[in-house]
Amino acid sequence: MQAALKIVEETETMPNTEVGRIDIENASVTFTGPGGERIEALAPTDLVIEPGSFISLIGPSGCGKSTLLNAVGGFVALSDGSIRLDGEPVTGINPDVGVVFQQYALFPWFTALGNVMFALKRFPMSKKERRERAIEALREVGLQGRENTYPGQLSGGMRQRVALARTFVTSPKVLLMDEPFGALDAQTRVVMHEILLRVWEAHKATVIFVTHDVDEALILSDKAHIMSAGPGRIIETLDIDDERPRRAHQVSESFLNNRNHVIGLLRQPGAEDH
Amino acid sequence: MEAQLKKYAQLVISLSGVVAVWWMVSGFGLVNPTLFPAPPQVLAAAVELYRDGVLISDLKISLTRAAIGFAIGSTLGVLIGLLTARVFVFSLALEPFLTLLRPIPAIALVPIAIVWFGIGEGSKYFVISYTVFLAVWLNTHAGAAGVAETYIRASRSLGANRFREFFEVVVPAAAPHIVVGLRLGAALAFLSLVAAELSGASSGIGFRLQDARQFIQTDRMFVGLIELGILGALLDSVFVIISRRLVHWESA
Numbered sequence: 255m256q257a258a259l260k261i262v263e264e265t266e267t268m269p270n271t272e273v274g275r276i277d278i279e280n281a282s283v284t285f286t287g288p289g290g291e292r293i294e295a296l297a298p299t300d301l302v303i304e305p306g307s308f309i310s311l312i313g314p315s316g317c318g319k320s321t322l323l324n325a326v327g328g329f330v331a332l333s334d335g336s337i338r339l340d341g342e343p344v345t346g347i348n349p350d351v352g353v354v355f356q357q358y359a360l361f362p363w364f365t366a367l368g369n370v371m372f373a374l375k376r377f378p379m380s381k382k383e384r385r386e387r388a389i390e391a392l393r394e395v396g397l398q399g400r401e402n403t404y405p406g407q408l409s410g411g412m413r414q415r416v417a418l419a420r421t422f423v424t425s426p427k428v429l430l431m432d433e434p435f436g437a438l439d440a441q442t443r444v445v446m447h448e449i450l451l452r453v454w455e456a457h458k459a460t461v462i463f464v465t466h467d468v469d470e471a472l473i474l475s476d477k478a479h480i481m482s483a484g485p486g487r488i489i490e491t492l493d494i495d496d497e498r499p500r501r502a503h504q505v506s507e508s509f510l511n512n513r514n515h516v517i518g519l520l521r522q523p524g525a526e527d528h
Numbered sequence: 529m530e531a532q533l534k535k536y537a538q539l540v541i542s543l544s545g546v547v548a549v550w551w552m553v554s555g556f557g558l559v560n561p562t563l564f565p566a567p568p569q570v571l572a573a574a575v576e577l578y579r580d581g582v583l584i585s586d587l588k589i590s591l592t593r594a595a596i597g598f599a600i601g602s603t604l605g606v607l608i609g610l611l612t613a614r615v616f617v618f619s620l621a622l623e624p625f626l627t628l629l630r631p632i633p634a635i636a637l638v639p640i641a642i643v644w645f646g647i648g649e650g651s652k653y654f655v656i657s658y659t660v661f662l663a664v665w666l667n668t669h670a671g672a673a674g675v676a677e678t679y680i681r682a683s684r685s686l687g688a689n690r691f692r693e694f695f696e697v698v699v700p701a702a703a704p705h706i707v708v709g710l711r712l713g714a715a716l717a718f719l720s721l722v723a724a725e726l727s728g729a730s731s732g733i734g735f736r737l738q739d740a741r742q743f744i745q746t747d748r749m750f751v752g753l754i755e756l757g758i759l760g761a762l763l764d765s766v767f768v769i770i771s772r773r774l775v776h777w778e779s780a
Contacts (some may be wrong), residue, residue: 349687
């Protein structure tokens, strides 16, 4: 995708595959609960996320996966430790870090095209160029002809495709996804996985993908970090070496082994939340 | 289309039913016609008022007062509502005060408005814009304060500055509430208009009502009441149509 790559060339001197390294050192998040008790949402965590890699955070609710994601996004402040993006400490919301939210994050008062163009407004370019790039980004997620449709008239899957286009159009270094397909049905999800991988391979951002669906994590990511609650922490990291595309209906033996292993981990006492 | 037709049919049936009952009650001598005039009497009074020129001039003057009061009150209401909801200093300074003002009805302000602004147009504008302001402020404030955090996060992570965040995210996100406030404000403009005109006015629909009372011209009073009803209903339907276009994404 030429248009989006051009932005990266304008804003970055380094090649795109070299950017998007995340160093998480001793990072922890604690907050005070309603009764005044101290809640450790994320125990001190060390993690290095390689540039251009696709990692999943998987675990039950309360395991700190969203907290860790939000800390990388600058939405949640760390209580201790540090998170650095390409060496720069994360101190707040950063437009180099794109976010695809669970749902309801498209602006319903803008059309699909308007939503994508919103992301391009911070760049100095003519309205015509902004429009062309936004149309191209929508085409890339298979939404040509839907430019002037409002989010309210789109299906859940199409809305998340617009959200994907809106985020990828500026070629962010990092893409954070917080259970983006959790509200979609199984068939739509399969389509979304294919679109996401295609767009990711074209843009090569570092992706942090939060999910509680084991299959989803195994199909999409290079590495899956399995997390557990009380306090939220990473209990194991799994390298997934299977060739892409991986399909849930044509699983390899290693896929099955990984899946059994992860489900076993999540079922262990102490790793359960209900 | 069919639903629209149904609505009109319902309106015609309901109104003709009411007029029929009204006509029967007054026509059969069940009530004193001086206190409760029959439809032909009211119609004759309306024609007489029209011929005298006061029907139209009252309508014009009352609508102008309501429109100017509404314009002042709603502009201030939207502006201050956005500020008290999104700017901490304004919320700190104004919110408690405005919350205290809310229970004071427009009619209670009429005496002080007359002392401050005289019996001219100023006191009417003041009373109407006060009422409209409070309704619009309250709704705008609620809407702008309740903008979903996800929209704000999305806007910031997409690199929008605070200026763009305000005009492209906060204002449209609050728009459905603002529109509700404006619709309520328009209805209240009429209520406070009558409150303002009932005392200390020499023209307008409210004045005509008060004037007719002095001569026990109940037929003229009925004309005034029917005028207010029709105006209010028309205005409200206009608002519904405008707001549907303005915040079209709400119904989707």
